[in-house]
Amino acid sequence: MVFQAARHKSPPLVGLAKRHLENLRRRDFVAGAALIDGRWIEGDQRDVVVDPATGEEIGDVARCSVADMNLAIAVAERSFAEWRAFLPERRGAILRSLASLMLAHTEELAILVTSEQGKPLAEARYEIGYGAGFLQWFAAEGERAYGETIPSHKPGSVLQVRMQPVGVAAAITPWNFPIAMITRKAGAALAAGCPVIVKPAPETPLSALALARLAEEAGVPRGVLQVLVGNPIELSAPLLRDARVRALSFTGSTEVGRLLLEGAARTVKKVSLELGGHAPFIVFDDVDLDKAVKGAMDAKFATSGQDCLAANRIYVQRGIYDAFIEKFAAAIARLKVGHGLEAATDIGPMTRSSVAEKCKAQINDAAAKGARVISTKQDRVFGQNFVFPTLLSDVTDDMLISREETFGPVAAVIPFDSEEEVLTRANASEMGLAAYVYTDSLRRALRLSENVEYGMVGINTASFTGPPVPFGGWKQSGLGREGSRHGIQEYMELKYVCFGDL
Numbered sequence: 427m428v429f430q431a432a433r434h435k436s437p438p439l440v441g442l443a444k445r446h447l448e449n450l451r452r453r454d455f456v457a458g459a460a461l462i463d464g465r466w467i468e469g470d471q472r473d474v475v476v477d478p479a480t481g482e483e484i485g486d487v488a489r490c491s492v493a494d495m496n497l498a499i500a501v502a503e504r505s506f507a508e509w510r511a512f513l514p515e516r517r518g519a520i521l522r523s524l525a526s527l528m529l530a531h532t533e534e535l536a537i538l539v540t541s542e543q544g545k546p547l548a549e550a551r552y553e554i555g556y557g558a559g560f561l562q563w564f565a566a567e568g569e570r571a572y573g574e575t576i577p578s579h580k581p582g583s584v585l586q587v588r589m590q591p592v593g594v595a596a597a598i599t600p601w602n603f604p605i606a607m608i609t610r611k612a613g614a615a616l617a618a619g620c621p622v623i624v625k626p627a628p629e630t631p632l633s634a635l636a637l638a639r640l641a642e643e644a645g646v647p648r649g650v651l652q653v654l655v656g657n658p659i660e661l662s663a664p665l666l667r668d669a670r671v672r673a674l675s676f677t678g679s680t681e682v683g684r685l686l687l688e689g690a691a692r693t694v695k696k697v698s699l700e701l702g703g704h705a706p707f708i709v710f711d712d713v714d715l716d717k718a719v720k721g722a723m724d725a726k727f728a729t730s731g732q733d734c735l736a737a738n739r740i741y742v743q744r745g746i747y748d749a750f751i752e753k754f755a756a757a758i759a760r761l762k763v764g765h766g767l768e769a770a771t772d773i774g775p776m777t778r779s780s781v782a783e784k785c786k787a788q789i790n791d792a793a794a795k796g797a798r799v800i801s802t803k804q805d806r807v808f809g810q811n812f813v814f815p816t817l818l819s820d821v822t823d824d825m826l827i828s829r830e831e832t833f834g835p836v837a838a839v840i841p842f843d844s845e846e847e848v849l850t851r852a853n854a855s856e857m858g859l860a861a862y863v864y865t866d867s868l869r870r871a872l873r874l875s876e877n878v879e880y881g882m883v884g885i886n887t888a889s890f891t892g893p894p895v896p897f898g899g900w901k902q903s904g905l906g907r908e909g910s911r912h913g914i915q916e917y918m919e920l921k922y923v924c925f926g927d928l
């Protein structure tokens with residue numbers, strides 16, 4: 427069946443990331459020091475960082491303590507008055523400068539991302555540009571965070587609504603986009619006038635700490651952006667408990683999101699959550715098959731499948747089902763598995779071994795329940811974090827892969843007959859992040875875009891996110907929005923003022 431691999435002489439994967447990191451011009455990017463109150467903290471204890479492709483240790487970082495986090499909260503609270511008093515234009519200039527520094531250091535940042543996250547270098551380079559884009563966007567958006575004047579319902583009075591920064595913000599970020607998930611949150615918070623404490627995923631701390639180095643160079647004042655690495659449960663506890671932390675933004679699993687929402691309830695924080703997805707990708711029989719297959723490839727295999735927007739259930743109308751499978755299987759067979767730092771690689775390792783295990787469990791479950799498994803063979807031996815791109819056809823609703831997010835390079839294709847049927851099946855999920863529809867019918871596209879219960883919908887495209895548009899999900903995929911003019915609101919409070927007796 428699956429995972430056949432033959433030994434042959436390929437360049438060794440072990441040592442590759444280490445060599446790249448040793449050659450980085452910016453040695454401070456690999457120092458692994460946390461940033462608290464403008465000081466770089468080495469820490470009494472250190473945690474190792476590994477290359478997910480090989481399991482090899484490639485660096486280490488400070489393990490911050492609860493006391494460090496308490497200090498960071500106090501410092502952030504103190505820095506709030508100074509930062510909010512900066513004119514939006516001045517805050518914007520600093521954010522733009524950080525974006526420029528990121529772009530100038532694209533190669534070094536991309537090497538860090540690939541070394542600790544595993545994604546192909548080209549995708550890591552793309553992430554740096556994507557991440558910088560949020561800073562540029564929010565730099566301008568901070569200047570446009572208008573209030574309003576409301577026509578008065580009271581004689582002789584003027585009614586104003588003002589937008590004001592909420593206070594100290596905390597950002598807990600995942601490992602799949604170790605740079606962009608930070609800038610999407612911190613860019614909005616900083617533009618709004620809020621100091622931010624970032625707690626990155628333990629798998630990808632180096633990227634976050636490098637970003638903090640550049641933020642310091644860009645002129646973000648002391649204590650306004652702090653980055654603390656360490657145990658997620660220990661470090662999130664003070665953030666949740668402390669009433670001075672007024673906003674919490676999290677990207678990660680729905681399971682952890684629920685815990686954080688519960689924890690934040692005690693001090694009634696503003697909470698924004700970007701959680702799991704389980705995207706339906708619906709292909710009707712009136713489409714250009716090549717375009718639909720290209721879309722499915724992009725929507726499924728970007729970030730080696732470790733993307734919350736990843737197509738998890740690919741529904742294909744019965745008339746074109748066999749033809750779709752044939753072309754899709756051929757495209758998947760062309761994907762090259764390898765180390766992210768090798769130029770030809772399309773699919774890198776899973777960042778976490780638990781993701782690889784989940785993929786394999788879903789494949790085995792589907793096979794046991796009658797799905798056809800078409801797996802790519804690769805002419806090399808890989809470690810346990812690798813999952814070969816796999817196509818599962820004739821998937822049914824009782825299989826695990828139809829019911830839970832995969833987060834890896836396994837594509838489930840499911841036949842359907844009618845629009846009504848596929849809409850019901852697409853909406854039969856607790857998740858509601860993204861949906862894709864491929865059809866040549868404008869009426870059908872309008873109907874489906876209206877009726878799918880998802881926060882983001884791509885019609886005949888697999889590429890639709892970016893700084894100007896709202897990112898976020900319905901149902902248990904999250905709360906609030908990032909990017910767009912809405913993203914900054916997560917870090918602002920409305921204040922209504924009534925001037926009476928004029």
Ligand code: NAD
Pocket residue numbers: 598599600601602625626627628658659662677678679680682683685699700701702703733734735831833859899903904
């Ligand atoms: P995760 O929930 O395990 O981890 C995310 C972050 O939470 C990390 O910083 C981690 O250290 C921290 N964390 C883990 N357990 C914690 C706890 N008990 N208390 C406090 N913090 C804790 O998620 P993940 O596996 O890193 O990311 C994958 C998930 O994230 C997928 O479900 C994916 O769909 C989702 N995701 C969503 C979006 C989105 O924008 N909606 C984007 C990327 C990923």
